[in-house]
Amino acid sequence: MSIDDKLSTVKYTSDIYSHLNPDNDKCLNCQSKCCTIVCPANVYSWDDDKKKLTVNYENCLECGACRIACEKKCIKWEYPRGTKGVTFRQG
Amino acid sequence: MNSENKVDVIVVGGGPAGIAAAVTLARADKKVVLIERGKFSGSKNVFGGAVYTQPIKEVFPDFEASAPLERRNVKHKYSILSEEDSTTVCYENKKSVQYGSYTVIRAKFDRWMAEQAKKEGVYLVEETVVKELLLENSKVVGVRTELEDYYSNIVILADGVNSLLAKSINLREDIKPKDVALSVKEVIKIGKDKINDRFNLNDDEGCVYEIFGGPMLGILGLGFLYTNKDSISIGLGVALNELVEKNIKPYELLDKLKAHPTIAPLIKDGELVEYSAHLIPEGGYKKLPKLYSDGVLVVGDAAMLVNNLHWEGTNLAMISGKLAAETAVQALDLCDYSANILSQYQKKLENSFVLKDLKTYKNLMDVMHDRKYSFLEYYLKKVNAFFEMFVSVDSIPKRKKYIDFIKSVFTDRKITELFKDGLSGIKLLWSIFK
Ligand SMILES: Cc1cc2nc3c(=O)[nH]c(=O)nc-3n(C[C@H](O)[C@H](O)[C@H](O)COP(=O)(O)OP(=O)(O)OC[C@H]3O[C@@H](n4cnc5c(N)ncnc54)[C@H](O)[C@@H]3O)c2cc1C
Ligand code: SF4
Numbered sequence A: 001m002s003i004d005d006k007l008s009t010v011k012y013t014s015d016i017y018s019h020l021n022p023d024n025d026k027c028l029n030c031q032s033k034c035c036t037i038v039c040p041a042n043v044y045s046w047d048d049d050k051k052k053l054t055v056n057y058e059n060c061l062e063c064g065a066c067r068i069a070c071e072k073k074c075i076k077w078e079y080p081r082g083t084k085g086v087t088f089r090q091g
Numbered sequence B: 001m002n003s004e005n006k007v008d009v010i011v012v013g014g015g016p017a018g019i020a021a022a023v024t025l026a027r028a029d030k031k032v033v034l035i036e037r038g039k040f041s042g043s044k045n046v047f048g049g050a051v052y053t054q055p056i057k058e059v060f061p062d063f064e065a066s067a068p069l070e071r072r073n074v075k076h077k078y079s080i081l082s083e084e085d086s087t088t089v090c091y092e093n094k095k096s097v098q099y100g101s102y103t104v105i106r107a108k109f110d111r112w113m114a115e116q117a118k119k120e121g122v123y124l125v126e127e128t129v130v131k132e133l134l135l136e137n138s139k140v141v142g143v144r145t146e147l148e149d150y151y152s153n154i155v156i157l158a159d160g161v162n163s164l165l166a167k168s169i170n171l172r173e174d175i176k177p178k179d180v181a182l183s184v185k186e187v188i189k190i191g192k193d194k195i196n197d198r199f200n201l202n203d204d205e206g207c208v209y210e211i212f213g214g215p216m217l218g219i220l221g222l223g224f225l226y227t228n229k230d231s232i233s234i235g236l237g238v239a240l241n242e243l244v245e246k247n248i249k250p251y252e253l254l255d256k257l258k259a260h261p262t263i264a265p266l267i268k269d270g271e272l273v274e275y276s277a278h279l280i281p282e283g284g285y286k287k288l289p290k291l292y293s294d295g296v297l298v299v300g301d302a303a304m305l306v307n308n309l310h311w312e313g314t315n316l317a318m319i320s321g322k323l324a325a326e327t328a329v330q331a332l333d334l335c336d337y338s339a340n341i342l343s344q345y346q347k348k349l350e351n352s353f354v355l356k357d358l359k360t361y362k363n364l365m366d367v368m369h370d371r372k373y374s375f376l377e378y379y380l381k382k383v384n385a386f387f388e389m390f391v392s393v394d395s396i397p398k399r400k401k402y403i404d405f406i407k408s409v410f411t412d413r414k415i416t417e418l419f420k421d422g423l424s425g426i427k428l429l430w431s432i433f434k
């Protein structure tokens, strides 16, 4: 089962603003791009053409792993606003 | 200061720690606001998992009568998986386990606890994120939410493992990847009858299943499986630094665990109901943050109070919440909210199982990080190799097989490794029993 199929079982209320804001200047020089590895929701991917980190914040499970793992400690990481984000029905 | 918005205590975070703190305060006739960022308590929370009867009773004595419980656990299984084979131990007591546990669904159970707290006078504010703490002369005097400011004499931080708030006032350092485990989990619907057949259970009896090795051989990680009423919760937790260093995606690891020949039949033909993820604090005693300061107390995961070897967290959360609230009641009665008075909370924790247990295991994670290849790969495989040898009928004399097996322990690896393992083992045992 693909990660997208897994994520399709999760209930989200998307915001129009991203609560995850990496500093792309730092990402440019980041060796590991480890946010793209550890994230359990595959939120981050590196776009090599645009030299930019793509952030699918709508899929975020709000675990906090990327904030802690980030090689450059450069993710401005907030909780989504109170009415937004993930709602686990099982948990 | 807006006196309308001033209460005795603000509790941030409506998980087990925050709810236990809030309801304890309400019972002592204190004005308490409990602020939760999710749509309802539990809607942001993920665990294995099982909640433990005795500690819950300390806060909700009659919970068994009305709480949403899945199954009463009568069976505890432990498996060591190698790539293909496995060895399993199972403890079973169907009659009575006096201090037992129940599996629960957090979205239901936390919500139930919060409702109870509300009935007992807690003012519950949901769908509200506390953005920062309000300080006056470096004393915590309230919180700022997205919409308004709330003031109180004491703030209890029960905002979970990420506790951005404890960090904001320097009660803790930023967490290191090695001090948390990232956990991914799937709830898989199987049906009550099939679960009872596959796990050899009756009615609402449940099984707790801990899994070592498999796709996590040589990695600091642990798998778990719990039976719910008609679904199974399966997941694993892996030290975050391991995922980074070994370049592993957490959900791919879980897929491998689910495909292991020992596990696959248990979840066969199941339907994925929900995928989720959460961090677990793993730093233990050595990484405890500062637990109090002027006007503020830290409880539960926010204080890193988890006993990871035993999958205990909700109990440490609830008892720490209760002890913090009892300290707050004393402080309120004395009208003194200084660190000096609030330091009683730490004393109470030290006298309880909470800090005693964390102290007992204070060296465990260091040893595991240090010797993970030995303890989480080599010996696990060796256990399975022993049983493979033991059950193989191959016309080789048994005595020779035993001697070869024992020899292999000395020749598989450099002898110094064996020596180091022995030393680590002794050190660990010494730190547990001294
Ligand atoms: C995979 C996994 C398996 C586990 N298995 C078990 C088990 O089987 N048994 C067991 O006892 N323990 C288990 N644990 C540990 C247990 O889940 C935790 O220790 C426990 O939930 C901690 O309770 P808490 O109230 O401190 O934190 P949490 O349960 O995390 O609650 C924190 C609450 O604060 C809210 N919050 C956070 N920040 C803010 C903010 N700024 N404003 C408002 N609200 C906020 C969150 O939404 C959340 O509701 C497991 C943990 C994991 C991750
Ligand atoms: S790990 Fe941090 S610095 Fe590196 S790409 Fe990801 S967000 Fe950017």
Ligand code: SF4
Binding pocket: A020, A038, A039, A040, A041, A042, A043, A044, A059, A060, A061, A062, A063, A064, A065, A066, A067
């Ligand atoms: S918080 Fe967790 S789920 Fe969200 S982007 Fe970061 S790692 Fe991914």
